[in-house]
Amino acid sequence: MPDKLRRLLALVLDDIALQSAAMDAGRVTVDEWQRTMALSLLTGHYAAMMDGAGTRTLTDREQARVNEIVGNQLDYLNRFAGELDTREWTATDAARALLYGGAIKGTFYKGMAGHYELEAYPGDGQSECLGNCTCVIFIDELNEEEMDADVYWRLGSGESCPTCKRRAQQWAPLRFRGGERV
Secondary structure: OOHHHHHHHHHHHHHHHHHHHHHHHOOOOHHHHHHHHHHHHHHHHHHHHHHHHOOOOOOHHHHHHHHHHHHHHHHHHHHHHHHHOOOOOOHHHHHHHHHHHHOHHHHHHHHHHOOOOOOOOOOOOOOOOHHHOOOEEEEEEEEOOOOEEEEEEEOOOOOOOHHHHHHHHHOOOEEEEOOEEO
């Protein structure tokens, strides 16, 4: 995992852990927790896209991608908060809340891939490992001006899920010429 992503992920997970501790101690309401979680997800995903893209300014397209990702996350968060309205907070809920942080990995790799549209990104939730994915993508920019690149899926440390293993074989490499997959 790239150092930038590792540092950002640690910050987001620490923030979520603090919010979970506040819920566990009864210092915040479910609504307050939900609002701060939503803010953490929004800022975390925006930071992930910017870090992945290596910029501090996002294009309209990149902003739309982040907003779509966060919108999907908020749908899950809203259901989670709805459950919490009917019962007490548990240690399992704290672990579940942390899973939201793992989703920033996919956003980081989307930013990194830039204009190369990939069908999946490590940590984007499309494989069995979901946000726990430790895989990475590597982009070999052959000719940036011509938008020629080879993209590789590299397995992460530890056990990899079947989908990631298949991608590592199939993306050996994915070839893009003129920005289009060939």
